[in-house]
Amino acid sequence: MDNIKNYVQQNKERFLNELIELLKIPSVSADSAYSQDVINTAHAVKASLEKAGCDKVELCETPGYPIVYGEKITDANLPTVLVYGHYDVQPPDPLDLWTSPPFEPVIKNTELHPEGAIFARGACDDKGQMYMHVKALEYMVQHNNLPCNVKFMIEGEEEVGSPSLAWFVERNHEKLKNDVILISDTGMISNQQPSITTGLRGLSYVEVEVTGPNRDLHSGLYGGAVANPINILAKMIAQLHDENNHITIPGFYDRVQELSREERGEMAKAPFSLDAYRQALDIEDVYGEAGYTTNERNSIRPTLDVNGIWGGYTGEGAKTVIASKAYAKISMRLVPDQDWNEITEMFTKYFESLAPKGVRVKVKPHHGGQAYVTPIDSTGYRAAAAAYEESFGIRPIPVRSGGSIPIVALFEKELKSKTIMMGFGLDSDAIHSPNEHFGIFNYLKGIETIPLFYKHFTEMSK
Amino acid sequence: MDNIKNYVQQNKERFLNELIELLKIPSVSADSAYSQDVINTAHAVKASLEKAGCDKVELCETPGYPIVYGEKITDANLPTVLVYGHYDVQPPDPLDLWTSPPFEPVIKNTELHPEGAIFARGACDDKGQMYMHVKALEYMVQHNNLPCNVKFMIEGEEEVGSPSLAWFVERNHEKLKNDVILISDTGMISNQQPSITTGLRGLSYVEVEVTGPNRDLHSGLYGGAVANPINILAKMIAQLHDENNHITIPGFYDRVQELSREERGEMAKAPFSLDAYRQALDIEDVYGEAGYTTNERNSIRPTLDVNGIWGGYTGEGAKTVIASKAYAKISMRLVPDQDWNEITEMFTKYFESLAPKGVRVKVKPHHGGQAYVTPIDSTGYRAAAAAYEESFGIRPIPVRSGGSIPIVALFEKELKSKTIMMGFGLDSDAIHSPNEHFGIFNYLKGIETIPLFYKHFTEMSK
Secondary structure, three states: HHHHHHHHHHHHHHHHHHHEEEOOOOOOOOOOHHHHHHHHHHHHHHHHHHOOOOOEEEEOOOOOOOEEEEEEEOOOOEEEEEEEEEEEEEEOOHHHOOOOOOOOOEEOOOOOOOOEEOOOOOOOOOOHHHHHHHHHHHHHHHOOOOOEEEEEEEEEEEOOOOHHHHHHHHOOOOOOOEEEEEEEEEEEEEEEEEEEEEEEEEEEEEEEEEOOOOOOEHHHHHHOOOOOOHHHHHHHOOOOOOOOOOOOOOOOOOOOOOOOHHHHHHHHHOOHHHHHHHHHHHHOOOOOOOOHHHHOOOOOOOOEEEEEEEOOOOOOOOEEEOOEEEEEEEEEOOOOOHHHEEEEEEEHHHHOOOOOOOOEEEEEEEEEOOOOOOOOHHHHHHHHHHHHHHOOOOEEEEOOOOOOOOHHHHHHHHHHHOOOOOOOOOOOOOOOOOOOEEHHHHHHHHHHHHHHHHHHHHHHHH | HHHHHHHHHHHHHOOOOOHHHHHOOOOOOOOHHHHHHHHHHHHHHHHHHHHHHHOEEEEEEEOOOOEEEEEEEEOOOOEEEEEEEEOEEEOOOOHOOOOOOOOEEEOOOOOOOOOOOEEEEOOOOOOHHHHHHHHHHHHHHHOOOOOOOOEEEOOOOOOOHHOOHHHHHHHHOOOOOOEEEEOOOOEOOOOOOOOEEEEEEEEEEEEEEEEEOOOOHHHHOOOOOOOHHHHHHHHHHOOOHHHHHHHHEOOOOOOOHHHHHHHHHHHHHHOOOHHHHHHHHHOOOOOOEEEEEEHHHHOOOOOEEEEEEEOOOOOOOOOEEEEOOOEEEEEEEEOOOOOOOHHHHHHHHHHOOOOOOEEEEEEEEEEEOOOOEEOOHHHHHHHHHHHHHHHHOOOOOEOOOOOOHHHHHHHHHHHHOOOEOOOEOOHHHOOOOOOOOOHHHHHHHHHHHHHHHHHHHHHHHH
């Protein structure tokens, strides 16, 4: 398949320019002011799939933004790859921190991207990574070497929690039938060390409110005599971890899959420097659950973090007040086989039980999602690993990510197939932040690697 | 001294009108927009003292607003009473919660004040209570029955922490020489049960900052692997009290004066309903240090309260962030003989020691003041008790207040005399809040009681 390398080199400028055109449309799904731009982007993606060689492309209506569906079915007896991606982007704020306007893409060199990177909102997440799949299809169709069937499902609401996707998937089992789902919406360790994301953590996000007296009180006159909601909230939060930083919620770990010594050994092979990690964050030491390494703590172990806290007087100077209420936002990252609904219930029950009589507690669940793990002996994983090894010349490392992509668990449940997360971005790409970018090396390497996946997957499926 | 009752009744309307005129001047010391009004108020107080019969009245320059000084020395061999008060007021905000404009005084009846109360900023704190002393002097001078010498020291910066007062007192020991200091800037239990404030708590107010990683992090990618400053801050705050709600700072209680069983027995005689207290605050139960009653907890015991806390994402909805920093404002109420500077140091040292390696901690002292207790066997206290008993027909109860008036400790240190806090306000007067008011009954009863104090104090001093 040396052809693909040549094809990418010959068409490099066009591939970049096409992506740049797509990045110019501000498809911010969170802000209704951009709704026409979001719809225009769906049409642009549809047109690009038609041009790349899909036989059938359509905009599927949903309760929200349309889902772009495309397919090229060559032979019903061959395996089918379902590509998932999204054409919407995060809001670009804060605008003043961008060094160039978020929807006027420019190519700049960086230390990690000496050959240049495209700076624009959505460059990596996910227009750039999604478009790699369109260009890979173009190559295979033009060279008549698409070895299997392919379907595309590109949605426009990923950045707002994919509210219409479940609705669509549940109603289209037959249309979406596939043998493997392929997503490029994650990252890899570095351009020298490819990796495949094999796990995502689940999530339970709640907000808590602790109410003491019915009004703010003078801390001189009431201090010491009534429960202070802020002190109580602090005390309750403190009790959520024990001295080994284990989470104390009864039953919390009951369903947690413990990894075997072999699996942990495999993980430990990923290149990692604790010194560099500490230096990058300017911390004297890491902190976490006893008995686990840093990379285990942020991937294969469930965690509990306060994401925000507030109460009482927070202005300048001093005010001697006992607040009536104190609040916190708390999220738990979950691992297989924890169920986020069950965990939310456990948290609520336990948190309420920690409150002394002098306060009342409310726990409001925000949202959540299930964790997901791909086995590394599946056909999909082995095909992906072979593809990376062929294009990068080095075997990829399986990596469990600490983040959460709730739809992946949904796909497995509804469509009964495994998802392979072939990400080509880097942690430093600043997705969701100002100055998002995507390396040209990464973009082109993605286009080069994807047809290899199709080839290996089809061969291994025989 | 039945004369005083008659005099008050005959001059009631004039006394009210004079106070109302004083209340119309918005002497907000915290806001420089009102500086001319503050100065105008100083002049008005000076004029009122001259009119009431002081021999010598002057505006004493300070680094801030002037101190109004007045005196009437009848005989150097007689005792001297130094009256302290303040002519500045708290800012009136939030204005929209006032039922009538704060600087347009009106008289309205309330449940606790069926004979009417003056509603205005400063009505009780402290223009109304300060002006009682001016009118009491007027009576004594006109009736030629001032039994001793009197000095007035009325400042204009009490509501901003009296920054110029120490400067002035230190430089004027001779001028301010006295046998007892008299202040009406506190309250009493009720119009049926007078009380004398015999204790004030000290204060140490600090702000703490906990810093973890050098930037906000994605809680999915870093959650569980680094110290979360909010979780750590909660844990540190939780450790400041033990399971009996004793404060855990080493040495914190070393200097605390324990009250004798007799003294606690006296305190317990003050009318108090735990049910009514709980109901008024809408709490199921009180909460505090084991081994002490509610009234002990908020007066004779030192306490530690978080007055404000903030960090991370506090907007609507959810953001999965690990904050770089978390903050809290923490105040400790102190009792004799705790030293606020020493306590601030102890807190700082202990709080820093609670931090794990993954975070850095800063403790910034805000301000503080010493606690104060008046013995109930001093001449001043006995004279005040006799005065209340004569005018109210019932013996006043000594009460230790949980609040703090740092200048009282300063007076004792610099001027070597005891302070008697003859307050006539009620807790319900809403000082520092919208709709501050002062009962007409209380205002007139104050004018009536003060000359009785002079009489008893002079007699008891013989």
